[in-house]
Amino acid sequence: MGMGYKENAAKRALRMIGQDVRPQVHFLVEEQAWKILRKQENIQRQAEILYSFILCHRMFLSYFLINDCC
16 A cells, blocks of 8 residues: 555455455556546546637627627
């Protein structure tokens, strides 16, 4: 448990893999990598949503500026 993992994660890995430490560490590393990848995907998705919002906002503003609607 002194390898930088939280106690709960280490105990969970031990229960899932058995009492062998090597597969436990491998499991924890894979799980951590999966969480990091998922977080990066979420950030990418949020950036795409924000970019789309900005484009729509610009189109909306340019429409009103061109047509003198306000």
